[in-house]
Amino acid sequence: MNTREPAASQDTPALAASSTEPDGDEALDYLAARLINGKLTGRPVENAVDLGRIERAVREILIAVGEDPDRDGLLQTPARVARAYAELFAGLRVDPKQVLTTTFEANHEELVLVRDIDVMSLCEHHLLPFRGSAHIGYIPGPDGRITGLSKLARLVEVFARRPQVQERLTSQIADLLMERLNPRGVIVVLECEHMCMAMRGIQKSGAKTITSAVRGTLQRDAKSRAEAMALIIPR
Numbered sequence: 101m102n103t104r105e106p107a108a109s110q111d112t113p114a115l116a117a118s119s120t121e122p123d124g125d126e127a128l129d130y131l132a133a134r135l136i137n138g139k140l141t142g143r144p145v146e147n148a149v150d151l152g153r154i155e156r157a158v159r160e161i162l163i164a165v166g167e168d169p170d171r172d173g174l175l176q177t178p179a180r181v182a183r184a185y186a187e188l189f190a191g192l193r194v195d196p197k198q199v200l201t202t203t204f205e206a207n208h209e210e211l212v213l214v215r216d217i218d219v220m221s222l223c224e225h226h227l228l229p230f231r232g233s234a235h236i237g238y239i240p241g242p243d244g245r246i247t248g249l250s251k252l253a254r255l256v257e258v259f260a261r262r263p264q265v266q267e268r269l270t271s272q273i274a275d276l277l278m279e280r281l282n283p284r285g286v287i288v289v290l291e292c293e294h295m296c297m298a299m300r301g302i303q304k305s306g307a308k309t310i311t312s313a314v315r316g317t318l319q320r321d322a323k324s325r326a327e328a329m330a331l332i333i334p335r
């Protein structure tokens with residue numbers, strides 16, 4: 101893979117361009133291993149991005165804001181930031197479709213809902229974090245197939261580790277679930293606080309942005325949607 105090219109678009113992640121790239125569960129386990137204990141087995145995620153280029157850019161930023169990048173405390177900072185960005189944007193290198201390859205027959209045709217999945221992402225406007233919870237529900241299709249609960253959280257992770265806006269993050273999760281699980285309906289609700297509104301600009305901390313994406317029968321049928329919503333955001 102030519103790591104000097106701009107990252108792939110949101111819809112076509114730059115995954116598996118070469119056979120040495122991790123793909124599917126391997127890439128996800130890989131990302132998970134990094135997130136959980138900082139240890140990697142195999143090829144580091146960092147290798148997929150141009151760390152040197154990020155380092156040079158960060159050094160420039162430090163100079164531009166009036167810092168001395170050669171002072172002791174900042175010497176390692178460009179390299180650290182480069183590694184951090186590799187991790188924070190690792191979702192660009194993972195094909196989200198690979199998350200939902202495992203499905204099970206359960207003959208369950210009613211709502212499955214996972215609430216309060218931790219979400220941390222970076223807004224694409226300021227590259228500042230936004231953070232909160234995702235709630236994901238779906239009604240399995242006529243074949244009653246379900247997926248592993250952790251896969252829903254992994255899906256959030258893959259899409260969140262990209263430069264994002266909350267609205268797109270929400271609909272990407274919903275659309276992929278529709279595509280891969282062929283369910284009767286999907287509902288995704290995200291509630292997040294954006295640091296770009298808290299630390300800078302208007303400086304309103306505590307404001308929560310709520311976005312939803314509803315598909316299939318949950319979109320068409322107001323009663324089922326209200327029932328799902330009541331479970332997601334109890335009064």
Ligand SMILES: Nc1nc2c(ncn2[C@@H]2O[C@H](COP(=O)(O)OP(=O)(O)OP(=O)(O)O)[C@@H](O)[C@H]2O)c(=O)[nH]1
Pocket residue numbers: 223224225264265266267294296297301302
């Ligand atoms: N819709 C949406 N807006 C976002 C998200 N994250 C950040 N923003 C907004 O993106 C907008 C960018 O607006 P601009 O006017 O181009 O940038 P700005 O001058 O930094 O804006 P201020 O934050 O108002 O100072 C801001 O209003 C942010 O609050 C998001 O996930 N969704």
Ligand SMILES: [Zn+2]
Pocket residue numbers: 223224225226227228294296297
């Ligand atoms: Zn922002």
